[in-house]
Amino acid sequence: MEPNRKQDSNRLATFVWVLALILIWELGATLVAQTKRTPENVLPHLYQIVESVFSTKLVNGSQTAFQIVLANAGITLARAGIGFMLGAAIGFLLALLMNLMKTVEKIAFPYLMIIQMIPILGMAPIVLAVTKDIDKSRVIIAAILTFYPVATNTLAGFKAVPGEKLELMHVIAASKFEIYRKLLIPSCIPYFFTGLKVSAPMAITASILVDTLQGGGGLGTMLSQSLKHAMTIYVFWQIVFLSAIVGILSYHLMSVIEKLAAPHRWARKVKLDEPAQLDEPA
Amino acid sequence: MNLRSSMNPPEEISVRIAATQQDVSNPEAPAADRRRFDAENLTTLLYPIVFGVLILILWQTQVLHRILGADTFTLPLPGRILTIIADNAPEILMNARATAIVALTGLLFGSMLGYLLGVIAAVFPKWGIGGLTVVSAFNAIPIIAVAPILNNLTKDFSRDADTRSMLAKILVVTLMTMVVMSINAYRGLTELKPYSEDLMKSYAARRTDVFFKLRVPNSVPFLFTALRVSVPGSVICALVSEYFAEYIVGVGRQIRENIVLAQYATAWAYILTACLMGILLYAILLAAEGSLLKGRR
Amino acid sequence: MKKTSKGKSINLVALATVCALTLSLLAGCTGGAPAAASASAEASSESVAATAAPEASSTEPSASAEAAGMYYDAAATVESIVKDAAGKGMVGNWGLGNEYEIQALLSKYVQPTTFLSQAFDMDGFDDDSILLASAMTYNELGLVKNSYDGGYKYGDKVKAIDMNDEGVAMLEDNIFCTEAFAKANPNTVKAFLAASMKGWKYACENPEEAAQIVFKNGSSVSSEHQAYMASEVKKLVETDTKGATVTEYGKLDDAALQQTLDLAKKYIMLKDSVAADKLKAMTLDDIRDASYLAGSSSAGTPEKSSVSIQLKWLPQAQFMGYYVALDKGFYKESGLDVKIVPGGGDISETTAVYSGQVDFGVTWVSNLIAANAGGMTLTEVAQVFQRSGLVLVHKVN
Known part of the structure; x- marks a missing residue:
């Protein structure tokens, strides 16, 4: 198996799929264009969306549609970033705590799930009452929405440490702190990154979601304004594509960081995982 | 309220799977020790319930509100x-x-x-x-x-x-x-x-x-x-x-x-x-x- | 992964069981659904969770009548139009507290108070899934009629039913704060109102300039539509529900407020018995305080100089008075540093004010009534829009 050739053919396949998707979209758009009076509200042609990106027409006092999207993307991504880091920290600490104390794990685990099930509309007023500030509330809610994968994956990482290694640590009479520092924490890092990779795109969708809680700035606010026809509908379509792209990029960013943070681990992982990822084990 | 699961590219899932299985199979507690297993199960159920009841009591008696700084209107x-x-x-x-x-x-x-x-x-x-x-x-x-x-x-x-x-x-x-x-x-x-x-x-x-x-x-x-x-x-x-x-x-x-x-x-x-x-x-x-x-x- | 090779049969059984379980659950659900739907249709006249009653018999003719006769004659009476559209279950409103006037109108013509949830665009009206659509005179009605960017270009091919003419008007945009805030900062409230009303006066005298100011201050509504909006909002600020001219900006018109409260008591359906009882007992004194507006000219030094106001909706000429007051420095003259917070999100202005996140808010009187019934202690200090801006728009043949 030559990984490079495989990767190329994978890329080709993805490309063909994207083409197929574009074709379906365009077919739909053509159909919509013939039957609706305002097709751009339902499904515009892709070239219209691209055109709107490069359009120089000002849609408010000073910005074009794309400038609005970019300016607000900055706000949303900043919040997503802070929320994500906060969520990752909370997730890691929770996992550590749960691993240290079985009781905590038993108590917390079901409730972590339940918290995820509370609609943010219910959560938001309470968080707002506590913080009295909408932007802090937004970051906190984004963190609440993203810590779960990190916590579960990291906990899984702690538990995946082979028993014999732990026994060895006990045999050499290592302290609890040492066990964590030398064995548990290093070996849970890949799992931690797995959690990060899941929650990074979530942080972005969560951040867009919490934008819609109130006016001000942010992609979500613009998305809802655009849907409410307070500005050109193409802002909405641009945000749809931008959020998808940024979401995917955020995932890859985590991979890159993982690579930088633990290069040797990555190298080993690739060797182990690569064949399995593509086909059955060689 | 967003796609909670989000992208789970293949690599992730396997890790999660491995984790869940580790979790459930619990290699350190062989099936022979039934009684211990039952006790485990009991506390797994009991602890969250006790905790939940405690929270409910704090909630109803408004202690929770004081901690959070919320009032009985928002919560x-x-x-x-x-x-x-x-x-x-x-x-x-x-x-x-x-x-x-x-x-x-x-x-x-x-x-x-x-x-x-x-x-x-x-x-x-x-x-x-x-x-x-x-x-x-x-x-x-x-x-x-x-x-x-x-x-x-x-x-x-x-x-x-x-x-x-x-x-x-x-x-x-x-x-x-x-x-x-x-x-x-x-x-x-x-x-x-x-x-x-x-x-x-x-x-x-x-x-x-x-x-x-x-x-x-x-x-x-x-x-x-x-x-x-x-x-x-x-x-x-x-x-x-x-x-x-x-x-x-x-x-x-x-x-x-x-x-x-x-x-x-x-x-x-x-x-x-x-x-x-x-x-x-x-x-x-x-x-x-x-x-x-x-x-x- | 430990698994046995005889797993196949187990798995097939597993899959089958899961599918069967889900299907049976679903069957149970769908089986019960029609009964529930009809029950809700019966209860709907008393229910705020207005579920549109689908009437199979009436959808048939409207579907086949694609020809010229589908809409209403220009001379048709309001009663006949409302009855027809309501009978077909094709009256639209946005819900979320905007529906009471529509429900009052439907009740006036003895129709069930159910409606379709209308999106915040007029596509549903455009594609005929809604025959009688809600619209604000200053916003959606303009989009439907006009042909600028975002408009639907109907021109004279649409007519509107005005809530004021029908006697079911409820007052909309006001200025409110919490009772506690008003008591603690009377001078701030007075100064804020004085400067805001000065802004409104200027905006109404120069609607086109006001529209430009709003546009400049971050609104993304096109400048043509903004100008239209300003001219329509001016009418709402300067005319009362009876059509008489109002010269005192922000005046608390007790007769109109009382009508609003009466209608609110009838159509705001609260599931919470505590809140419902509170609503029933509510009087005008629970929701408004005219003293701050009256004494606004003789305001002392503001107790709190840095204040914020959350709008009911997105930044647009609907709120031109505040933007003008900010832009022209009226707030600064009164010793206030004002921040305007756009609305339109799910944290409503009532919640934002109540939680202390902002000091003032602009909301509809009915929303303030509902919030106070729910347990907030908000008080209206000025009534900016003197008449209802809500209309039901329909196409004409």
Whole structure:
């Protein structure tokens, strides 16, 4: 198996799929264009969306549609970033705590799930009452929405440490702190990154979601304004594509960081995982 | 309220799977020690319940409010919430039913479609993986963007607003659950035990035999992993898609109406309903998983 | 992964069971649904969770009548139009507290108070899934009629039913704060109102300039539509529900407020019995305080100089008075540093003010009534819009 050739053919396949998707979209758009009076509200042609990106027409006092999207993307991504880091920290600490104390794990685990099930509309007023500030509330809610994968994956990482290694640590009479520092924490890092990779795109969708809680700035606010026809509908379509792209990029960013943070681990992982990822084990 | 699961590219899932299995099989507690196992189970159930009751007491006695700095208006007392549920039981049930139909139908279609996609990807890996990559990109689009698009696209489906709204809502859930299932199904169909396929080959098994006797059984635990993500996810998706639907019904819509109208106690009655629905479905799933996979570990 | 090779049969059973379970659950649900739907249709006249009653018999003719006769004659009476559209279940409103006037109108013509949830665009009206659509005179009605960017270009091919003419008007945009805030900062409230009303006066005298100011201050509504909006908003600020001219900006018109409160009591359906009782007992004194507006000219030094106001909706000429006051420095002259917070999100202005996140808010009187019934202690200090801006728009043949 030559990984490079495989990767190329994978890329080709993805490309063909994207083409197929574009074709379906365009077919739909053509159909919509013939039957609706305002097709751009339902499904515009892709070239219209691209055109709107490069359009120089000002849609408010000073910005074009794309400038609005970019300016607000900055706000949303900043919040997503802070929320994500906060969520990752909370997730890691929770996992550590749960691993240290079985009781905590038993108590917390079901409730972590339940918290995820509370609609943010219910959560938001309470968080707002506590913080009295909408932007802090937004970051906190984004963190609440993203810590779960990190916590579960990291906990899984702690538990995946082979028993014999732990026994060895006990045999050499290592302290609890040492066990964590030398064995548990290093070996849970890949799992931690797995959690990060899941929650990074979530942080972005969560951040867009919490934008819609109130006016001000942010992609979500613009998305809802655009849907409410307070500005050109193409802002909405641009945000749809931008959020998808940024979401995917955020995932890859985590991979890159993982690579930088633990290069040797990555190298080993690739060797182990690569064949399995593509086909059955060689 | 967004796609909770989000992208789980193949690599992630395997780790999660490994984790869950580690979790359940619990190598350190051999099955022989039944009594200890039962005690474990008991505390697993008891601790959260005791904690929950404690929180409820703190909540009802408003100690929780003092800690959080909230008042009984934004965080209504449990007693009042329960009174509202009791007073409006038929209506709440009607809304819960509408939401349940959306969540479950979407879950069913989405999971079946996802599994089918996984099968296609496993049978034709060359094209399938590319397809999965594209499908997983859907997960990076927030639901609040997807729901209005689908709502608009299904306008011509029926002249009856309830029917077309229902379709739009189900499609949102289908899309979300499909992504999770397809990636996990693919993983389950291809991530075989080392050498098991070679073994099958050495028996001169046909491709279909390898598929049905090796790959499909292998995918079942992965199927449940997907469901663990998509069962709560489907409820949340259903709630959000209701915000945008034309026909006014469902728990999610009621939550939004009441929050916007500042009727927090009523909103919390519906939030509680939503949580209970999610927990109930998840419990059913865990029970099904427990009984079906028991002999396999 | 430990698994046995005999897993196949187990798995098939597993899959079958899961599917069967789900299907049976679903069957149980759908089986019960029609009964529930009809029950809700019966209860709907008393229910705020207005579920549109789908009437199979009436959708048939409207579907086949694609020809010229589908809409209403220009001379048709309001009663006949409302009855027809309501009978077909094709009256639209946004819900979320915007529906009470529509429900009052439907009740006036003895129709069930159910409606379709209308999106915040007029596509549903455009594609005929809604025959009688809600619209604000200053916003949606303009989009439907006009042909600028985002408009639907109907021109004279649409007519509107005015809530004021029908006697079911409820007052909309006001200025409110919490009772506690008003008591603690009377001078701030007075100064804020004085400067805001000065802004409104200027805006109404120069609507086109006001529209430009709003546009400049971050609104993304096109400048043509903004100008239209300003001219329509001016009418709402300067005319009362009876059509008489109002010269005192922000005046608390007790007769109109009382009508609003009466209608609110009838159509705001609260599931929470505590809140419902509170609503029933509510009087005008619970929701408004005219003293701050009257004494606004003789305001002392503001107790709190840095204040914020959350709007009911997105930044647009609907709120031009505040933007003008900010832009022209009226707030600064009164010793206030004002921040305008756009609305339109799910944290409503009532919640934002109540939680102390902002000091003032602009909301509809009915929303303030509902919030106070729910347990907030908000008080209206000025009534900016003197008449209802809500209309029901329909196409004419």
